[in-house]
Amino acid sequence: GAGVSQSPSNKVTEKGKDVELRCDPISGHTALYWYRQSLGQGLEFLIYFQGNSAPDKSGLPSDRFSAERTGGSVSTLTIQRTQQEDSAVYLCASSSPGQIYEAFFGQGTRLTVV
């Protein structure tokens, strides 16, 4: 596709349920990021994938959060046993390999835990 695609665009879930958020990066982009943004606030780094290297998971807030990237393309962010404080917009971005390249963002998934 032309841009980064995220699904679903909106997700309402009950506290304690598991959720999966999907990200389709731009074709050929080997770097993929997940961020979390609460109520128009700053971007909190969650996890970073770069090619076949081990992902940088240093931003994951708890062991309820995990992410994988299959075949170096699609990524899934999983939140287990969701809590109300998990409510936020989850943003995915991808970029070409190398530090000089900007990242392109998807429209995000708005997660609401009730």
Next chain:
Amino acid sequence: AQSVAQPEDQVNVAEGNPLTVKCTYSVSGNPYLFWYVQYPNRGLQFLLKYITGDNLVKGSYGFEAEFNKSQTSFHLKKPSALVSDSALYFCAVRAHTDKLIFGTGTRLQVFP
């Protein structure tokens, strides 16, 4: 560890006046610096970046940013603000780890 600071939560400016949104950074090694903009209910859009070379970088929508190595700053500027520039602006840095780290954002409000 790399970090980015945006010291102002909000910047208010009158339309037609110059604007500056501040950003300072801390990295080991050469910094790669970026500015993004987020309009209401929309995704983040790339504005401009500094990689190397000229310290004054020009980007989209008439914005520019000045890299200052001695002050470790990368302030965003525009000579004449428009009401339509009102948005949330994020500075970001990428260093040797390749991880892209964002500042907390600055809300720009341009008044008619």
